[in-house]
Amino acid sequence: MTGKAWLQAQRSAVALKLRLAAAYGVVEGLLIIAQAGLIAWLVHQVIRADQSPHALIAPALALVAVVVLRPMAQTLRAAAAIQASDRVRARVRQRLLRRIEAMGPAGLAGTDSGELAAKLSDQVDALDGYFARYLPQMQVAILVPLAILLTAYALDWLAATFLLLSAPLIPLFMALVGMGAERLNRDQFLALQRLSGRFLDRVRGLTTLRLLGRTEDAAEGIIRGADEYRIRSMRVLRVAFLSSAVLEFFASVAIAVVAIYVGFGLLGYIDFGPAPKLTLFNGLFVLLLAPEFFQPLRTLAQHYHDRATALGAAEQLAELDIEPPAQTGAGPSNPPVAGQPSGLPPGHVLAVDSLTVARPGRGQVIHVPALNATSGERILIEGPSGSGKTSLLEAIAGLLPAQGGQVHRHADSTRALGWLAAPPHVARASLADNIRLGDPDADDAAVLAAAERAGVMEFAARLTAGLDTRVGERGQTLSGGQAQRLALARAFASPASLILLDEPTAALDAVTERYVLDGIDALAAEGRALIIASHDQVLRRHADQIYCIRDGVLEHCGDA
Amino acid sequence: MHELIPYLRMLRRYRGQLALGAVLMLATAASGIGLLALSGWFITATAVTGALLAAGVAASLEIYIPGGGIRAFAVTRTAARYFERITNHDSVLRLLRDLRGRVFRRLAATSAEDRADFASGELLNRLTTDVDRLDGLFLRGLAPPLVAFLAILIVAALLSIGSPLVALPAGGALLVIAGMALLTAWQQGQQSTTRLAGAQADLRAGLIDHIHGLGTLLAFGSLSAHQRRLDDLETTSRQAEAGLAMAMARREAFLHGAVQLVAVGVLLAALWLFHRGAVTGAVAVMMPLAVLALLEPVGVLPGAGLNLAHARASAVRLDDGLARVGPDGPARASGDVPDNAGDTGGAASGPVDVQIDGLTITRGAGARVVDGLSLAIAAGEHLAMIGPSGCGKSTLALALSGQIQPDQGKITLDGTPMAEMSAAQRIHQVAFLTQQTELFSGSLQDNLQIANPSATDADFWRVLEAVALDGFARSLPEGLDTWVGESGTSLSGGQARRVALARLMLRDPSLVILDEPFSGLDAGTARHIDQALTDWLANRTALLLGHAETALPQADRLVEMRAGQAQQTTPG
Structure with a gap:
C-alpha cells in the first residue's frame, strides 16, 4: 500500500470526528459573517440613519453574543480535531505493535529495535498535524469561502465577482510558483541532504576524529557546510516563499479593490451594475468579508507542510502495517508448543x-x-x-x-x-x-x-x-x-x-x-x-x- | 530566562539583520492594520459625502490620497511579508550554523566515556532537536511579542485620533490580554515541556524494551504484563500531548474572543462619540477596524510563549548535556583536547615500549572492567590480546590512546607517563583502529585524507592497494571522488573496514592498536591485508585485540584477557 492510500485508510476510523470538526469550523465561518453583518448594520444605523445608539441595544447585544460564541465554536472544533488525531494515533500504534509482536523474536532478528520504536513513537506522532489541522481545515477552506461568496453576492454581485475571479487565480499562481520551487529543490536535494547530515555524521564519528586529531577541522567543516546549506536553501526558499506571497497579495489586493470600488460607488462615480444601489451597510459588510474570504485558504497553506510530514511518515508506517504471513511449517502432526x-x-x-x-x-x-x-x-x-x-x-x-x-x-x-x-x-x-x-x-x-x-x-x-x-x-x-x-x-x-x-x-x-x-x-x-x-x-x-x-x-x- | 542568555548573546552578532527582520515584521503588521482601518475610513467618508451630494449639498472629498494609501498598504503588506520571511530565514540559518559549530566544539572536548551516552540514537536526536529549537529563538519566540507590542501602540495611536479616552482603556486592555496570552503560554510551556518530553521518552524506552526484549517477555510469560505497562505509558504520553494542544487551542480562542470584544467595545464607544458629534463617521468606523486588524500580530502570541519555553528547555538540556563534559567556549581545561594536533607531521620516532601498571578502570554502576591490569609491551613487539567481547579490551585500548582516564594505575610510553604527554604528542605516537568502523559522509578521498592532510594521490592508491580496494576504487566512475556514507555509494561492512584500515596506514605512528581489525572480512581478503599489515607494522609496537587468535595478524606473544586482567598463555 502506498503511503497516500494508507493515510486515506486511516481516516475512516475518525471520519465522524473530522466531519464534526469541519462542521464547527463552518459554524465559526457563519458567525464571522454574522459578526461582519452586525457591525456594518450598527454603523449604518448610527452614521447614515442617524439612529441613537440607545435604540440599538438589541443588535449590540447580538454582536456581543456572536463574539462570545466564536471562541466557543473554535474550541469545540479544536477539541474534535485533537480527539480525531489522538484516536488515529492510538489505533495505529496498537495495531502496529500487535504486528511486531506477531513477527516474534525470530522475525525481528536483524532489525534495529531503536529504529522500530522510533517509528512507533515519532512517526506515528508525525500524523498529528494532518488529522488535527490539515484535514478539518481542508473542508473549511472550501465551505466557508463559499458561504462568504454567497453572502457577498446577495449584497453586491460585482464586489463578489472580484472575489470570485481572484479565487481560481490563487491556486494557479501558487502551483506555478510551487513547481518552480520544487524543480529548484530537486536540483539541490542531494547537496542539501548531504550538508544537513554533516553535523550528526561528525558527532557520531567524534572518537575517530579525536584519535586522528582532526576535531577543529571538522568543526570548521561543519560551519562551512552549514553556511553552504544556508546559501543553497535560501535559493529554494526565495522561490518557495513567492507562493505564500501570491496568496497574501490577492488577499490584500481584494480588500483594496473592494474598498475602492465601494468608495467610488458610494460617491456615485460608478453607474454600472449594482454600484448605484450601494449603501454604507452593504459596502462595509462586503469590505469586512473580503479578508475573511481568503483567511481559510491562508490557514490551509500554513498547514500544508503537515500533510507532507504525514505522507512521509505514512510511507514508512505502511511498510510495517501488513498482515503477517500465516506461519508455515507447523504441520497438523505438530501440536502447539506449549504441549499438553x-x-x-x-x-x-x-x-x-x-x-x-x-x-x-x-x-x-x-x-x-x-x-x-x-x-x-x-x-x-x-x-x-x-x-x-x-x-x-x-x-x-x-x-x-x-x-x-x-x-x-x-x-x-x-x-x-x-x-x-x-x-x-x-x-x-x-x-x-x-x-x-x-x-x-x-x-x-x-x-x-x-x-x-x-x-x-x-x-x-x-x-x-x-x-x-x-x-x-x-x-x-x-x-x-x-x-x-x-x-x-x-x-x-x-x-x-x-x-x-x-x-x-x-x-x-x-x-x-x-x-x-x-x-x-x-x-x-x-x-x-x-x-x-x-x-x-x-x-x-x-x-x-x-x-x-x-x-x-x-x-x-x-x-x- | 537566564539559561537563554548565552544564546541571546549569539544573536548580538546579527543585530543588524535581526533588527531589519523585526522592522519588516512590524511593517507587515502595520500595513495590515493600515489597510483595513483606512479602507473602513474611506468607504464611510465616501458614503457620507455621497449622501450629501445626492441630497444636492455641495460637498467634496479628497479621494486620491486615501485611494493611493489603500493601494500602497496592499502592496507593502505583501512585499514586507515576503522580504521579512527571506531575511529572517537567512538569520535562522546563520544562527543554526553558529549553534552547530559551538555544540560540536564542546562535544569534541568530551572524553569518550562521557560521550558514550551520545552513541545512542535517542540522545543524538535530542541534541539536533534542541539545536533546531534554539535557532528559532528569535524568529518564533522573541520577535512576535515585540512586534505585537508595537502593533498595539500603533492601534492605540490610531484610536487616540478619535478620543484618548477610548485609546487609553482599549490599549491597556489589549496590552493586558496580549501579555496574559504570552505569559500563561510560557508558564504552561515550562510545566508541560518537561512532563511531555518525559512521557514521550518513557514511551520510546518502553517500546524499545518491548521490541528488543520480546523474546524474554514471551518466554517468561510476561508479555501481557508489559503490554499493560506500555498501554499506560502510551496513554500518559497521548494525554499529555492532547492536554497541551487543547490548552493552547483554548488560549488562542480566548485571545481571539477578547480582542474582538475590545473591538466591539471600541465600536460602540466610537458610535456613541459620533452620535455626540465628537468624531466624524469615518473615524468612528476606522477605530474598531484597526483593533480587528490586530488579530494577526497578536494571534501568534500563545505560540511564541510556548516556543520560548521550548527554547529555554532546550537550552537547559543542552547545557546539562554539555556541562558534564567540559568548559564552554574555546578555553581548554587540559591538554586533553586534540584540536588539529594531527597536523604535526614529522617522521615517527621508532617503536615505543609500553608499560601498564596496576590499571583499574571502572565503568557504569561501579563495574571494574579493567581490574589492576599490569602489562609490558617491548618496543617493536606485537602483542595479541584475546578475550570475549565485553571483557575490557576496548576499554584498555581507549585508555592507551588517551581517550579515557584510568581510575588507578598508570601507562607510560618510552618512560613518559601518558598523563604528562601533550595531546599532539599522543596523537602523533598512537594510532588506534576502533572496533566500530566510523566513516564520514564525504568522498572516498576525504575519508582517507582526514588521517593525513599531506597525503598525495600516490599515497591513497598505495594504501588502497594494501587493503585490496584499489580495484574497487578504480571501477567507480568517480574514483576517489566517489561520495561514500549516507546518501552516497553505500560500502559493505567489509569495504568500510578496509577503508578504515587504509586510513590508518596513511599515518606513521610508533604504537598501533588494532581492535578486531578483520571483522567483516572474508578469509581471502583478510590474508591479503594481513601481509600488507605485517609490512606496515614492522618497526612499530602493536597491540592486537580480538575475540580469538585466528582473527588477528601474526603476533610475537599472546595474552588472554579474563575478568579484567591479562593472563599469559603459551605462544600460539
Missing part, C-alpha cells in the same frame, strides 16, 4: 521428539532426534557459534516455529519457562522492574531475595536508589557482568520449571562467573530443569548431561 502434560513422560519437564528447526532466510538449522529433561536436571548443549544452539533454545521456548517434530513442555502455568538471552536483555526500567520481568506478580521481598542470590545487590546496594535505580539509556549503564546477574535474578524470581540459558558465561568478570555457575547449581537444586547452550568448557562441571551439535544434528555426548 499428557505428551510428557512422568517426571519430565521437557520432551523433544525429532524436531527440525529452520530460520527464515537460513533454511534448516538443526535437527534434534530426542532431548528429554527431568526436574532438577542440568543439560549442556555444546557447539561452536553459528551451529544453531540459539535457534534450538528459541524453538524449545516456542519463539521459533518448529518445521517438524514435537516439543512437549510442562504447561502448569504461563510462567513455566525462564530465559537468559545472550546478550542479556536489560530493559530501560528500574533494576527491580527488570527482575520482575521474570514474574510480574513478584512482591518486593521476592525481588530483593532474587537480587541477593544473583549478586545484583552487591552493586545495587552502592547505588543511592538501590533496586529502584533506572538502568539502560537515560539511566545507569551496566557492564556485561552486571547485566548477566540481572538476568540471573530474573530466573530466580520466575517460578519457571524449565530455564533456558544462552551462553551464560560469555564475557564475564570472575565474580559474576562465580554467581552464574553457583546460580545454575542452585536453580537445579530447586528442582528446575536447565538447558544451557554454550561452548565454554567450564560449564561441563555444572552439567548432568552433555549434548553436542555435529553437522546440524544434536547428539548425546555423555553424562558428566
Whole structure:
C-alpha cells in the first residue's frame, strides 16, 4: 500500500470526528459573517440613519453574543480535531505493535529495535498535524469561502465577482510558483541532504576524529557546510516563499479593490451594475468579508507542510502495517508448543521428539532426534557459534516455529519457562522492574531475595536508589557482568520449571562467573530443569548431561 | 530566562539583520492594520459625502490620497511579508550554523566515556532537536511579542485620533490580554515541556524494551504484563500531548474572543462619540477596524510563549548535556583536547615500549572492567590480546590512546607517563583502529585524507592497494571522488573496514592498536591485508585485540584477557 492510500485508510476510523470538526469550523465561518453583518448594520444605523445608539441595544447585544460564541465554536472544533488525531494515533500504534509482536523474536532478528520504536513513537506522532489541522481545515477552506461568496453576492454581485475571479487565480499562481520551487529543490536535494547530515555524521564519528586529531577541522567543516546549506536553501526558499506571497497579495489586493470600488460607488462615480444601489451597510459588510474570504485558504497553506510530514511518515508506517504471513511449517502432526502434560513422560519437564528447526532466510538449522529433561536436571548443549544452539533454545521456548517434530513442555502455568538471552536483555526500567520481568506478580521481598542470590545487590546496594535505580539509556549503564546477574535474578524470581540459558558465561568478570555457575547449581537444586547452550568448557562441571551439535544434528555426548 | 542568555548573546552578532527582520515584521503588521482601518475610513467618508451630494449639498472629498494609501498598504503588506520571511530565514540559518559549530566544539572536548551516552540514537536526536529549537529563538519566540507590542501602540495611536479616552482603556486592555496570552503560554510551556518530553521518552524506552526484549517477555510469560505497562505509558504520553494542544487551542480562542470584544467595545464607544458629534463617521468606523486588524500580530502570541519555553528547555538540556563534559567556549581545561594536533607531521620516532601498571578502570554502576591490569609491551613487539567481547579490551585500548582516564594505575610510553604527554604528542605516537568502523559522509578521498592532510594521490592508491580496494576504487566512475556514507555509494561492512584500515596506514605512528581489525572480512581478503599489515607494522609496537587468535595478524606473544586482567598463555 502506498503511503497516500494508507493515510486515506486511516481516516475512516475518525471520519465522524473530522466531519464534526469541519462542521464547527463552518459554524465559526457563519458567525464571522454574522459578526461582519452586525457591525456594518450598527454603523449604518448610527452614521447614515442617524439612529441613537440607545435604540440599538438589541443588535449590540447580538454582536456581543456572536463574539462570545466564536471562541466557543473554535474550541469545540479544536477539541474534535485533537480527539480525531489522538484516536488515529492510538489505533495505529496498537495495531502496529500487535504486528511486531506477531513477527516474534525470530522475525525481528536483524532489525534495529531503536529504529522500530522510533517509528512507533515519532512517526506515528508525525500524523498529528494532518488529522488535527490539515484535514478539518481542508473542508473549511472550501465551505466557508463559499458561504462568504454567497453572502457577498446577495449584497453586491460585482464586489463578489472580484472575489470570485481572484479565487481560481490563487491556486494557479501558487502551483506555478510551487513547481518552480520544487524543480529548484530537486536540483539541490542531494547537496542539501548531504550538508544537513554533516553535523550528526561528525558527532557520531567524534572518537575517530579525536584519535586522528582532526576535531577543529571538522568543526570548521561543519560551519562551512552549514553556511553552504544556508546559501543553497535560501535559493529554494526565495522561490518557495513567492507562493505564500501570491496568496497574501490577492488577499490584500481584494480588500483594496473592494474598498475602492465601494468608495467610488458610494460617491456615485460608478453607474454600472449594482454600484448605484450601494449603501454604507452593504459596502462595509462586503469590505469586512473580503479578508475573511481568503483567511481559510491562508490557514490551509500554513498547514500544508503537515500533510507532507504525514505522507512521509505514512510511507514508512505502511511498510510495517501488513498482515503477517500465516506461519508455515507447523504441520497438523505438530501440536502447539506449549504441549499438553499428557505428551510428557512422568517426571519430565521437557520432551523433544525429532524436531527440525529452520530460520527464515537460513533454511534448516538443526535437527534434534530426542532431548528429554527431568526436574532438577542440568543439560549442556555444546557447539561452536553459528551451529544453531540459539535457534534450538528459541524453538524449545516456542519463539521459533518448529518445521517438524514435537516439543512437549510442562504447561502448569504461563510462567513455566525462564530465559537468559545472550546478550542479556536489560530493559530501560528500574533494576527491580527488570527482575520482575521474570514474574510480574513478584512482591518486593521476592525481588530483593532474587537480587541477593544473583549478586545484583552487591552493586545495587552502592547505588543511592538501590533496586529502584533506572538502568539502560537515560539511566545507569551496566557492564556485561552486571547485566548477566540481572538476568540471573530474573530466573530466580520466575517460578519457571524449565530455564533456558544462552551462553551464560560469555564475557564475564570472575565474580559474576562465580554467581552464574553457583546460580545454575542452585536453580537445579530447586528442582528446575536447565538447558544451557554454550561452548565454554567450564560449564561441563555444572552439567548432568552433555549434548553436542555435529553437522546440524544434536547428539548425546555423555553424562558428566 | 537566564539559561537563554548565552544564546541571546549569539544573536548580538546579527543585530543588524535581526533588527531589519523585526522592522519588516512590524511593517507587515502595520500595513495590515493600515489597510483595513483606512479602507473602513474611506468607504464611510465616501458614503457620507455621497449622501450629501445626492441630497444636492455641495460637498467634496479628497479621494486620491486615501485611494493611493489603500493601494500602497496592499502592496507593502505583501512585499514586507515576503522580504521579512527571506531575511529572517537567512538569520535562522546563520544562527543554526553558529549553534552547530559551538555544540560540536564542546562535544569534541568530551572524553569518550562521557560521550558514550551520545552513541545512542535517542540522545543524538535530542541534541539536533534542541539545536533546531534554539535557532528559532528569535524568529518564533522573541520577535512576535515585540512586534505585537508595537502593533498595539500603533492601534492605540490610531484610536487616540478619535478620543484618548477610548485609546487609553482599549490599549491597556489589549496590552493586558496580549501579555496574559504570552505569559500563561510560557508558564504552561515550562510545566508541560518537561512532563511531555518525559512521557514521550518513557514511551520510546518502553517500546524499545518491548521490541528488543520480546523474546524474554514471551518466554517468561510476561508479555501481557508489559503490554499493560506500555498501554499506560502510551496513554500518559497521548494525554499529555492532547492536554497541551487543547490548552493552547483554548488560549488562542480566548485571545481571539477578547480582542474582538475590545473591538466591539471600541465600536460602540466610537458610535456613541459620533452620535455626540465628537468624531466624524469615518473615524468612528476606522477605530474598531484597526483593533480587528490586530488579530494577526497578536494571534501568534500563545505560540511564541510556548516556543520560548521550548527554547529555554532546550537550552537547559543542552547545557546539562554539555556541562558534564567540559568548559564552554574555546578555553581548554587540559591538554586533553586534540584540536588539529594531527597536523604535526614529522617522521615517527621508532617503536615505543609500553608499560601498564596496576590499571583499574571502572565503568557504569561501579563495574571494574579493567581490574589492576599490569602489562609490558617491548618496543617493536606485537602483542595479541584475546578475550570475549565485553571483557575490557576496548576499554584498555581507549585508555592507551588517551581517550579515557584510568581510575588507578598508570601507562607510560618510552618512560613518559601518558598523563604528562601533550595531546599532539599522543596523537602523533598512537594510532588506534576502533572496533566500530566510523566513516564520514564525504568522498572516498576525504575519508582517507582526514588521517593525513599531506597525503598525495600516490599515497591513497598505495594504501588502497594494501587493503585490496584499489580495484574497487578504480571501477567507480568517480574514483576517489566517489561520495561514500549516507546518501552516497553505500560500502559493505567489509569495504568500510578496509577503508578504515587504509586510513590508518596513511599515518606513521610508533604504537598501533588494532581492535578486531578483520571483522567483516572474508578469509581471502583478510590474508591479503594481513601481509600488507605485517609490512606496515614492522618497526612499530602493536597491540592486537580480538575475540580469538585466528582473527588477528601474526603476533610475537599472546595474552588472554579474563575478568579484567591479562593472563599469559603459551605462544600460539
